[in-house]
Every structure is written in structure tokens, then in C-alpha cells.
Amino acid sequence: MTESRLIGPVRVVGAGLLGTSVALGLRSRGIEVILADASPTHVAIAVDLGAGRVAAPGDAPQLIVVAVPPDVTASVVAAELAEFPDAIVTDVASVKAGILDALRGAGADVSRYIGSHPLAGRERGGPLAARADLFAGRPWVVAAHDAITYQRAGAIDDLILDLGATLVEMTPSEHDRGVALISHVPQVVASIMARRFIDAPNAALGLTGQGVRDVTRIAASDPDLWVQILGANATPVRDILLAYRDDLDRFIDALADPTAPGARRRVAEELAGGNTGVERLPGKHGTDKRFTIVVVMVEDRPGELARLLAEVGEIGVNLEDLRLEHSPGRQVGLAEISVLPEAADRLTNELAERGWRIAG
Numbered sequence: 001m002t003e004s005r006l007i008g009p010v011r012v013v014g015a016g017l018l019g020t021s022v023a024l025g026l027r028s029r030g031i032e033v034i035l036a037d038a039s040p041t042h043v044a045i046a047v048d049l050g051a052g053r054v055a056a057p058g059d060a061p062q063l064i065v066v067a068v069p070p071d072v073t074a075s076v077v078a079a080e081l082a083e084f085p086d087a088i089v090t091d092v093a094s095v096k097a098g099i100l101d102a103l104r105g106a107g108a109d110v111s112r113y114i115g116s117h118p119l120a121g122r123e124r125g126g127p128l129a130a131r132a133d134l135f136a137g138r139p140w141v142v143a144a145h146d147a148i149t150y151q152r153a154g155a156i157d158d159l160i161l162d163l164g165a166t167l168v169e170m171t172p173s174e175h176d177r178g179v180a181l182i183s184h185v186p187q188v189v190a191s192i193m194a195r196r197f198i199d200a201p202n203a204a205l206g207l208t209g210q211g212v213r214d215v216t217r218i219a220a221s222d223p224d225l226w227v228q229i230l231g232a233n234a235t236p237v238r239d240i241l242l243a244y245r246d247d248l249d250r251f252i253d254a255l256a257d258p259t260a261p262g263a264r265r266r267v268a269e270e271l272a273g274g275n276t277g278v279e280r281l282p283g284k285h286g287t288d289k290r291f292t293i294v295v296v297m298v299e300d301r302p303g304e305l306a307r308l309l310a311e312v313g314e315i316g317v318n319l320e321d322l323r324l325e326h327s328p329g330r331q332v333g334l335a336e337i338s339v340l341p342e343a344a345d346r347l348t349n350e351l352a353e354r355g356w357r358i359a360g
């Protein structure tokens with residue numbers, strides 16, 4: 001059996017995409033998982049997928065993960081805190097400040113609650129879309145607050161590390177402003193871009209290449225979920241959209257007369273700004289397009305990186321470049337190994353067979 005930090009059992013409330021993915025990931029590390037959902041069908045599907053067992057009287061979970069839609073998250077968390085007075089509770093909703101405020105307002109025992117949010121997901125919901133490795137190598141924010149002790153919050157850290165994600169600590173409002181920029185506004189932009197395709201001629205759509213697919217994948221996301229997310233984070237999302245309106249106006253003006261003196265330079269400056277911005281996304285620094293990057297999780301133990309490098313050598317794959325993403329105090333680092341594209345699959349498979357956890 002694989003080692004885990006959590007002892008369990010872990011109760012997962014909401015057996016949809018996120019909840020069932022958490023449950024599958026924990027099961028793969030041998031942790032007992034108890035499943036609950038307003039939909040008995042979702043629980044039954046998740047059980048069939050091997051994600052855990054149905055809740056039973058007398059359950060005593062160590063940790064509860066609430067993975068329900070944002071608009072019911074605070075009330076479900078409050079009910080779980082009341083029903084299980086010895087458990088630590090987290091939720092995975094995409095917006096954080098409003099939930100903590102609602103719990104405090106309702107007088108819930110927030111000394112056992114700390115919200116969190118994995119920056120990992122898919123455009124499809126429900127248990128059938130779940131994947132055990134959904135969180136591997138992804139950031140998972142813990143929305144820190146003062147009412148919970150460091151020791152109690154440790155159970156959430158263990159959950160995140162057991163699922164192979166990277167723990168990031170932020171205040172709830174820092175988190176909400178951050179995700180407005182890197183998740184919520186991109187969803188809006190993808191949606192309005194794809195909306196243009198509704199009336200487009202078939203001949204134009206027949207020219208679809210990879211670029212448009214890259215920037216519109218999330219336009220297929222569930223409107224019900226996103227109405228809730230955008231409504232709960234409206235102010236920061238709106239501020240960024242207002243700035244985009246100015247960006248669009250500059251482009252529109254520059255293209256009104258593209259041969260006018262200075263017009264080409266203005267367009268070029270806007271595009272170059274995009275180059276500079278995209279370079280700042282983690283994982284994009286210095287990426288050499290001749291190579292494929294295999295990302296391997298490395299435990300923060302003496303000798304682990306050396307063991308990984310030795311095993312890459314034994315497998316007989318030439319390491320073209322190596323980058324280590326590691327922050328002091330974190331228990332897992334990510335080794336980004338650049339190899340020739342034709343060697344990437346073999347390296348991934350053989351490292352996985354030797355027990356290494358591959359993050360991407």
C-alpha cells in the first residue's frame with residue numbers, strides 16, 4: 001500500500017467532478033473515503049468508480065472535504081461542522097472570502113474550518129469526469145485565517161500533499177483577486193470569443209486550428225457553476241474587464257487606419273505586451289520548444305533528487321535540461337526534466353513503474 005500523510009477516514013460531501021477526484025486520489029493512497037451527495041445517483045456512480053463507500057451511522061471522519069456548488073458551500077460546511085464536532089472541515093469552492101464571512105455570520109465553529117481551492121479542474125462536471133490525478137502538480141490554495149490553529153490546519157496540508165498538489169497559502173481576499181485574473185476573467189473571455197462562432201459560416205469554422213482550440217476550451221464549461229463563481233467574485237472580475245475594455249479600445253483605434261503613421265507600432269506594442277505577459281506564467285520560463293518536459297514530484301528528503309537523476313540515467317534517457325520548482329518549507333518539489341520528445345513517453349512510463357509520481 002502507498003504511504004499517506006492523512007490517517008482518515010475522509011468524508012467527501014459532493015460526489016461530482018471535484019469530490020470524486022479527491023476521493024479517487026485518496027483511495028489510490030489507501031485512505032478510507034466516505035461519500036455523500038444530495039444526488040444518490042452521483043454517490044452510486046462514485047462508489048462504482050471505486051471512490052469510496054456510502055456514509056453510515058457512527059462514521060467518525062478525521063477530515064471532511066465539501067465539494068458542492070459555491071452557492072450552497074457555506075450552508076453545507078456549517079451543517080458538517082455541527083454534525084461532526086471532532087472533524088476538520090475544508091471546502092474546494094472557487095471563491096473564498098464570502099464563504100468564510102457567511103460562516104462567521106452564521107456563528108459556525110470556524111476554529112475547525114479552513115477553506116481551500118485547487119487550481120485544477122475540467123470543463124465537464126459530475127463523477128464520470130473525475131480523475132485520480134486531477135490535482136498532481138497543480139497549485140492548491142489554503143485560504144488562511146486566524147481562528148484555526150496551525151496544528152488543525154495541518155490536516156488540509158496533508159490532504160493537498162497526499163493528492164500531489166502544491167500548497168499555496170493566501171488570505172481569502174488575496175485568493176479572490178488572484179483567481180479573478182488567472183481563472184475567472186479567462187473564462188469570460190473564452191466564452192465571449194466562442195459565442196462569435198454561433199452565427200459563423202461553416203466554411204470559416206472548417207478552418208479551425210489549434211490556436212482557437214487553445215483559447216476557447218473552457219468555453220464549454222457549465223454555465224450554472226460559472227454564474228455562481230462570477231457572481232461571488234463580481235468586483236475584482238469587473239475591474240479587470242473594465243481594463244480589458246480600454247485594451248480593446250486601443251486595438252480598435254489602432255486598426256481604424258492601419259497604415260497611419262504610428263498605427264503599426266501601437267499594434268506591435270500591444271502584441272509584444274502579450275509576449276511579456278505570457279512569459280511570466282509559471283512553467284513557461286526558458287522553455288526550449290525542442291524538448292518535452294516531464295514533471296516528476298520529488299519528496300523533500302535528502303538524496304531524493306540524486307536518486308531520481310540516477311534512475312533517469314538507468315532508464316537510458318538523456319537529460320537535456322533540469323529545473324527544480326521548490327519552495328522552502330514545502331514537502332514536495334517538482335523536477336521538470338527536459339528530454340527529446342521521442343523519449344518522453346518511455347521515461348514517463350518507466351519512472352511511474354519505479355514508483356515516481358508524474359505531475360505532467
Ligand SMILES: NC(=O)c1ccc[n+]([C@@H]2O[C@H](COP(=O)([O-])OP(=O)(O)OC[C@H]3O[C@@H](n4cnc5c(N)ncnc54)[C@H](O)[C@@H]3O)[C@@H](O)[C@H]2O)c1
Binds near residue numbers: 013076094225
Ligand atoms: N469544475 C472545476 O473545474 C472546479 C475546479 C476547482 C474547484 N471547483 C469547485 O468545486 C465545487 C464543485 O464543483 P464540481 O465541478 O465538482 O461540480 P459538480 O457539479 O461536478 O459536483 C457538485 C456535486 O455537488 C452535489 N450537490 C449539490 N448540492 C448539494 C448539497 N446541498 N449537498 C450535497 N451535495 C450537493 C451535486 O449533486 C454534485 O454531485 C464548486 O464549488 C466549484 O467552485 C470546481
Ligand SMILES: O=C(O)C(=O)C[C@]1(C(=O)O)C=C[C@@H](O)C=C1
Binds near residue numbers: 183
Ligand atoms: O478547466 C480547467 O482546466 C481548469 O483548470 C479550470 C479552473 C481554472 O480556471 O484553472 C476553473 C475554475 C476552478 O475554480 C479551478 C480551475
